[in-house]
Amino acid sequence: MTHSTTTGPAIDAKVDARVTGAHDDDDDIDDDEQDATNGDGKKKKKKKAKKKGGSGAKVGQTEPPRVGLSKLFPDGVYPEGELQEYKDDNIWRTTSEEKRAAERAAMEDPSLTYQNIRRAAEVHRQVRAYARKAIRPGMRMMEIADLIEDGTRALVEESGLESGIGFPTGLSLNNCAAHYTPNAGDTIVLQKEDVLKVDIGVHVNGRICDSAFTLTFEPTYNNLLEAVKAATNAGIREAGIDARLGEIGAIIQETMESYEVEVGGKVLPVKSIENLSGHTIVPYMIHGGDRGKSVLLVKNNDQTRMEEGEYYAIETFGSTGRGRVVESGDCSHYAKIYNAPHTPLRLQTAKSLLKTINKHFDTLPFCRRYLDRLGESKYLLALNHLVAQGIVQDYPPLCDQRGAMTAQFEHTILLRPTVKEVISRGNDY
Incomplete structure (x- = not known):
């Protein structure tokens, strides 16, 4: 997210090998035709080992990607x-x-x-x-x-x-x-x-x-x-x-x-x-x-x-x-201003919206779609009031x-x- 210098406060070395999400499934599997000799001299086939499951199984990424990184990198x-x-x-x-x-x-x-x-x-x-x-x-x-x-x-x-x-x-x-x-x-x-x-x-x-x-x-x-x-x-x-x-x-x-x-x-x-x-x-x-x-x-x-x-x-x-x-x-982008002054809010809807912003975003930028997703509705007046009071910064498109x-x-x-x-x-x- 860029920083505009005119529209208000913010907003060749070797590359290491990385995991891209496509992991080879190389679990240990014995050859099922491998012979073993038991005590009476007769041969019997060694049973094929079962694939490891549970936490030992390697996990690969899906398309579209939906596998959380904790499963791909269990050691953190x-x-x-x-x-x-x-x-x-x-x-x-x-x-x-x-x-x-x-x-x-x-x-x-x-x-x-x-x-x-x-x-x-x-x-x-x-x-x-x-x-x-x-x-x-x-x-x-x-x-x-x-x-x-x-x-x-x-x-x-x-x-x-x-x-x-x-x-x-x-x-x-x-x-x-x-x-x-x-x-x-x-x-x-x-x-x-x-x-x-x-x-x-x-x-x-x-x-x-x-x-x-x-x-x-x-x-x-x-x-x-x-x-x-x-x-x-x-x-x-x-x-x-x-x-x-x-x-x-x-x-x-x-x-x-x-x-x-x-x-x-x-x-x-x-x-x-x-x-x-x-x-x-x-x-x-x-x-x-x-x-x-x-x-x-x-x-x-x-x-x-x-x-x-x-x-x-x-x-x-x-x-x-x-x-x-x-x-x-x-405008679609907004963010709560860091260290914004404490300002009494006249609109109850603005107070309620600010609580939502504090809980879900704090000072992280957000957009109107994210408010929709949280179940907020008819919030534009309240959002504009927070902007006018210097509590939230708006970031219109830059063209x-x-x-x-x-x-x-x-x-x-x-x-x-x-x-x-x-x-x-x-x-x-």
Whole structure:
């Protein structure tokens, strides 16, 4: 989920082998023709061993994915992401015993352990692997959202605020870059000519994995996708402990804007969207709370440095348009504001809705579909009242000019004491 810098407060290393959900069924089975000699010299066939069942049986993922990760990883240890060593003045961290001890301490602390975010990332990889195969022109936006979110809920084994969806599934189309997900009654159908951004959030104990990709079904905009993917990877490589945010933005822009797209015989430059950004992530807050940091997508003078232990969503957006977004269209995304002032509410319906938000989302972003799912009805007046009182922040769709096309790629990274871990990296992007 992206952070707009103008619309209010938030919102190449070796890849390790990972479990993709398809496990070989290699339970121990003896050859049923193997002979054994008993004491009287006669041979008898050794009985074929029964397949192991119960907790010893290996479990594979289904299609669509519905098997919870606790069954695929019963030991509770989840795959690491891609590891990138620090460079320059921080190269010493790789072999520092002090920093290794800091990592061991983090893994033993339930509030810090990397297993939470790795579990969320593995859910993300498995759900998106199916989504990338299943999403096709002719599908309704509501159908696509359900496909992704049903899988996410099942694999993360949704349980209140302990595990679940990290934020509403973004399905922004064409000139809309971010913050669109269908509301009830939405009839939009994916077309072959569309460029679809798929932004998925998963959380475990508040640790949010935020990662996104773009799909297109005909080749006109392939270069746009390549530009944005390259820019995201460049930003990830530049990121690290002590890296300055403004310098990362410059690398992102330089990489992005080295690409062009030919549309109808006309060559269009790819532009970094100047008022969108990546961001820090803290527990239960996708945009880093009141001390969040932003990674702009253009060169700037921000001298703020990244720090050890921080989580970042490194996301970039490219456009064939003006490279700037504005709010446009019906709002679907909302989030309770961290440390919002205590405000007496006049509307009883607003008080009731706030209780629902506190119980089910707290400061995690939500959308109108999620309120519908909880049985809330006729809540728009109450929701708008919470926004007006500064208790809830609304996040309308963010769009470039009509006719432009936009693309997005994103990964969550963790600045560990010894190494940078690209938590959400997969074989797909």
